Amino acid sequence: GVMPSVTFGSVSAVKFQISFYQTSLPVGTEWGIRLNNTTNVLWLNASGEYINFTKLYLGNYYYQVINATGYYSTTYEGEITINGVNVSQLITFKVGYSVSIKETGLPSGTKWYVNVSKQPGLAEGAWNIVSTDQYANFTEPNGSYSYIISTANKEYKPSSYSGSFKVNGASISETVNFIEVNYTITFKETGLPSGTSW
Numbered sequence: 145g146v147m148p149s150v151t152f153g154s155v156s157a158v159k160f161q162i163s164f165y166q167t168s169l170p171v172g173t174e175w176g177i178r179l180n181n182t183t184n185v186l187w188l189n190a191s192g193e194y195i196n197f198t199k200l201y202l203g204n205y206y207y208q209v210i211n212a213t214g215y216y217s218t219t220y221e222g223e224i225t226i227n228g229v230n231v232s233q234l235i236t237f238k239v240g241y242s243v244s245i246k247e248t249g250l251p252s253g254t255k256w257y258v259n260v261s262k263q264p265g266l267a268e269g270a271w272n273i274v275s276t277d278q279y280a281n282f283t284e285p286n287g288s289y290s291y292i293i294s295t296a297n298k299e300y301k302p303s304s305y306s307g308s309f310k311v312n313g314a315s316i317s318e319t320v321n322f323i324e325v326n327y328t329i330t331f332k333e334t335g336l337p338s339g340t341s342w
Contacts (some may be wrong), residue, residue, distance in 0.1 A: 178207065207223075241314060251297070300325060
């Protein structure tokens with residue numbers, strides 16, 4: 145019959161700002177940032193120098209850059225800590241080329257995956273693309289790349305699970321093929337004399 149007592153730790157009412165800025169894109173080029181902590185995911189796009197996330201509390205935030213068409217970011221992702229002051233983060237873009245990977249063989253709307261590994265010295269990380277369309281598109285600088293493909297539909301498999309391509313001053317297109325998986329069904333009989341046809 146006693147009402148429990150609940151106490152909460154102190155939460156700062158002061159809010160802060162993270163400013164992402166770039167100076168390497170042509171005027172009017174759209175780019176974006178995905179920002180999240182443990183509770184929120186925020187997206188902002190812009191066609192200017194700055195993307196400002198405001199009213200943020202103290203803590204750690206993780207960002208990913210949404211590349212501009214024809215450009216790629218050399219700081220693709222990272223972590224920022226707000227510990228009592230506003231924070232700025234420079235995002236640098238370089239010219240890249242369009243890479244299009246086309247799948248054939250899957251039923252329309254089937255989910256498939258492309259994991260593209262970048263060569264050492266280029267933007268960190270890898271492309272992990274999930275697509276239900278026939279195409280997976282992204283932007284890369286000159287260089288050599290490897291990829292792995294798979295599908296959520298286990299009735300199909302890639303004719304080759306991996307491959308590679310090279311970007312050399314122009315956009316490129318790759319095709320990957322999926323084939324239907326065939327299984328063997330075996331019937332076993334018991335009770336007939338040996339050699340009896342059935």
